[in-house]
Amino acid sequence: MNNDGIVWEVLNNQFCSFKVKTDLGNLCRHPYNVTGRCNRRDCPLANSKYATVRERGGRIYLCMKTAERAHIPAKQWEKIELPKNFAQAIEVIDKELIYWPGWMINICKQRLTRITQYLIRMRRLKLKNKTTLVPIKKKLERREKSREIRAEAAARLDQSIEKELLERLKSKAYGDQPLNVNESVWKEILEGDAVEAESDVTTEDELEDEEEYEYEEETAGSSSGRLAREFVADDSDADDSDAEDGDDVEDDMEDFGDMSPSDFSSADDDSASEGEDVNDEDDSDMDDSDESDSAKKPISKGKRPAAPAARPKPAKRTKKHGPRVEVEYETESAARDTMLTNW
Amino acid sequence: MAARPVVSVFGLNGSKLDATVPLPSVFTAPIRPDLVQFVHKNMAKNRRQPYAAKQQAGEETSAESWGTGRAVARIPRVGGGGTHRAGQAAFGNMTRGGRMFAPNKVWRKWHIRTNSNQKRYATASAVAASGVSALVSGRGHRISGIEEVPLVVAAEVESLSKTKEAIALLKALKAYADVAKVSNTRSIRAGRGKMRNRRHRQRRGPLVVFAEDKGISRAFRNLPGVELVDVTRLNLLQLAPGGHLGRFVIWTQPAFEALNKVFGSQTEASVQKKGYTLPIPVITNPDVSRLIGSDEIQAVVRPSGPKNMRRPFAQKKNPLRNTQVLVRLNPYAQVLRRAELLGKNKKTKKYTHKKSASAKFLQILKAD
Numbered sequence: 001m002n003n004d005g006i007v008w009e010v011l012n013n014q015f016c017s018f019k020v021k022t023d024l025g026n027l028c029r030h031p032y033n034v035t036g037r038c039n040r041r042d043c044p045l046a047n048s049k050y051a052t053v054r055e056r057g058g059r060i061y062l063c064m065k066t067a068e069r070a071h072i073p074a075k076q077w078e079k080i081e082l083p084k085n086f087a088q089a090i091e092v093i094d095k096e097l098i099y100w101p102g103w104m105i106n107i108c109k110q111r112l113t114r115i116t117q118y119l120i121r122m123r124r125l126k127l128k129n130k131t132t133l134v135p136i137k138k139k140l141e142r143r144e145k146s147r148e149i150r151a152e153a154a155a156r157l158d159q160s161i162e163k164e165l166l167e168r169l170k171s172k173a174y175g176d177q178p179l180n181v182n183e184s185v186w187k188e189i190l191e192g193d194a195v196e197a198e199s200d201v202t203t204e205d206e207l208e209d210e211e212e213y214e215y216e217e218e219t220a221g222s223s224s225g226r227l228a229r230e231f232v233a234d235d236s237d238a239d240d241s242d243a244e245d246g247d248d249v250e251d252d253m254e255d256f257g258d259m260s261p262s263d264f265s266s267a268d269d270d271s272a273s274e275g276e277d278v279n280d281e282d283d284s285d286m287d288d289s290d291e292s293d294s295a296k297k298p299i300s301k302g303k304r305p306a307a308p309a310a311r312p313k314p315a316k317r318t319k320k321h322g323p324r325v326e327v328e329y330e331t332e333s334a335a336r337d338t339m340l341t342n343w
Numbered sequence: 344m345a346a347r348p349v350v351s352v353f354g355l356n357g358s359k360l361d362a363t364v365p366l367p368s369v370f371t372a373p374i375r376p377d378l379v380q381f382v383h384k385n386m387a388k389n390r391r392q393p394y395a396a397k398q399q400a401g402e403e404t405s406a407e408s409w410g411t412g413r414a415v416a417r418i419p420r421v422g423g424g425g426t427h428r429a430g431q432a433a434f435g436n437m438t439r440g441g442r443m444f445a446p447n448k449v450w451r452k453w454h455i456r457t458n459s460n461q462k463r464y465a466t467a468s469a470v471a472a473s474g475v476s477a478l479v480s481g482r483g484h485r486i487s488g489i490e491e492v493p494l495v496v497a498a499e500v501e502s503l504s505k506t507k508e509a510i511a512l513l514k515a516l517k518a519y520a521d522v523a524k525v526s527n528t529r530s531i532r533a534g535r536g537k538m539r540n541r542r543h544r545q546r547r548g549p550l551v552v553f554a555e556d557k558g559i560s561r562a563f564r565n566l567p568g569v570e571l572v573d574v575t576r577l578n579l580l581q582l583a584p585g586g587h588l589g590r591f592v593i594w595t596q597p598a599f600e601a602l603n604k605v606f607g608s609q610t611e612a613s614v615q616k617k618g619y620t621l622p623i624p625v626i627t628n629p630d631v632s633r634l635i636g637s638d639e640i641q642a643v644v645r646p647s648g649p650k651n652m653r654r655p656f657a658q659k660k661n662p663l664r665n666t667q668v669l670v671r672l673n674p675y676a677q678v679l680r681r682a683e684l685l686g687k688n689k690k691t692k693k694y695t696h697k698k699s700a701s702a703k704f705l706q707i708l709k710a711d
Contacts, residue, residue: 005630015587017483045477
């Protein structure tokens with residue numbers, strides 16, 4: 001039957017699943033072991049009368065085991081929650097373990113002390129606002145950095161800003177006599193209005209130009225899924241997935257301020273507001289000189305270098321001034337829509 | 344045992360039933376880890392299949408030593424020519440392509456016979472050990488949720504046929520943790536056994552013992568780690584896997600009750616094992632350390648000596664020259680030595696040569 005001596009003989013000499021052999025001696029992984037060592041005295045399995053102090057979720061319990069419950073594993077341990085007051089907890093231990101072996105009482109008290117100490121320390125640490133260390137993942141950083149650069153280039157902010165400003169001029173948002181506008185630009189706009197008034201029909205050439213222009217604009221500045229792939233052909237497989245596209249879009253949109261991807265779902269509604277946001281942001285950045293040069297020269301902000309490939313486009317546009325072109329290539333769906341409408 | 348303890352029976356839903364079974368005598372059999380290990384070792388060898396090197400392996404050449412004088416080692420070398428093999432060493436266990444040292448023979452004694460009584464003793468020990476919750480949890484079974492050890496389930500379990508029901512029962516008994524442990528520990532074996540049809544390894548789960556198979560084996564057999572066995576055929580290799588005592592056993596009530604017939608008791612012979620009675624322990628309370636420390640014995644024991652005995656002497660002293668040591672060995676020597684010394688003094692003082700006899704003596708001599 002259950003016999004401590006035999007249990008110890010078997011577990012010590014044969015096999016105990018809780019025993020861990022280390023250089024420091026044998027340790028015991030049993031959760032109820034009071035010292036953590038594997039020896040005859042401290043083994044919770046080989047002693048039918050045993051007591052421990054355990055901590056669960058910040059609460060400290062005195063756990064006791066007696067021979068009477070040796071055959072009921074489910075109810076083997078009697079758990080008594082100790083009071084939070086340390087002195088009272090000591091008293092409770094003294095009361096519950098009265099007449100128990102002296103060493104057991106002392107070890108339980110020592111364990112209680114240690115547990116309360118580390119709990120105090122834990123609470124203090126929590127209040128300390130400890131900075132968490134986040135590892136720098138080289139691959140990730142490198143990837144994101146290059147994506148940012150590419151997205152910036154792809155966004156062609158300067159072009160979009162230019163377009164936006166011209167649009168605003170055209171739409172007379174600044175009134176009939178706007179200030180700080182290059183004379184030639186203003187004249188062209190006025191002429192453009194006149195031309196538009198003349199003929200609504202667009203010639204083939206103009207259409208072609210439009211398409212080309214549209215297409216090229218899109219290739220140049222679009223961040224739509226399909227075209228973006230061409231743009232970022234060298235990248236890893238991750239780019240092909242939709243999730244990554246979403247991320248791409250997000251990254252691209254970082255420059256446009258705090259806009260969530262949900263904004264892009266209804267493109268036409270938000271396009272204007274987007275444009276405005278963009279404009280506002282860039283307006284604050286740009287100075288008079290920039291505005292005047294917006295039509296002719298490529299805007300190169302100090303931070304990033306001007307992408308030379310894109311430059312001919314604005315010039316071409318101002319020369320061959322076709323009918324009023326509405327281009328929105330900030331959003332995927334918007335670009336598509338405009339493309340469809342302008343087919 | 345003054346009164347036999349009683350074991351409760353659990354129903355299919357895991358709740359304790361009113362029925363109880365008195366504990367069979369097997370569970371009071373002495374637990375002998377040494378014997379179990381010995382018998383297990385022998386029994387485990389009985390399933391072996393012979394292995395051997397090919398009989399002529401390494402000797403299928405007509406190699407001869409070149410002898411001395413050729414600036415090569417004297418090991419036999421393959422004769423002939425025109426091939427790499429010519430001149431290569433052969434036959435030795437150290438040579439490449441040579442015969443191994445002491446080639447394995449198929450007539451090695453693969454199976455070990457053990458005395459029946461020893462085998463029965465070991466099985467009884469193993470059954471007894473399965474009733475000690477400390478041993479079962481020490482062996483590694485997850486029984487912290489079990490309501491009672493030994494775990495006895497109602498007879499209806501023997502009629503279960505669906506694995507779903509079996510799982511439900513185990514979960515109700517809180518024994519499913521042990522089965523889950525098995526599936527969690529399933530891993531690919533390290534080593535060549537992988538490609539020898541021993542690919543996976545996993546822990547052992549509960550052993551379900553029944554008296555009559557009315558479908559129970561079909562219910563439990565697909566669960567990983569669960570083994571089923573008839574109570575009349577209890578196997579030590581299952582009760583103490585690896586020679587380690589304390590398998591988690593789930594008994595059905597009929598099986599539990601049948602244990603008395605299978606093993607008998609210390610006084611009553613077993614029905615199944617003709618004339619067999621359970622072993623009588625040499626010492627009824629094997630917890631020797633507790634016995635020694637008990638009040639009854641401590642009351643009559645003489646006080647112990649010093650913990651560390653002092654050495655009697657660091658330098659041996661010759662008794663013939665050192666009086667103290669002499670006296671330690673022979674206390675009477677002191678008396679003798681003292682007398683000797685006193686006598687010496689006396690002698691020198693009192694002894695005087697007499698020139699003639701005393702007057703009284705002469706008188707007596709001459710008296711007629």
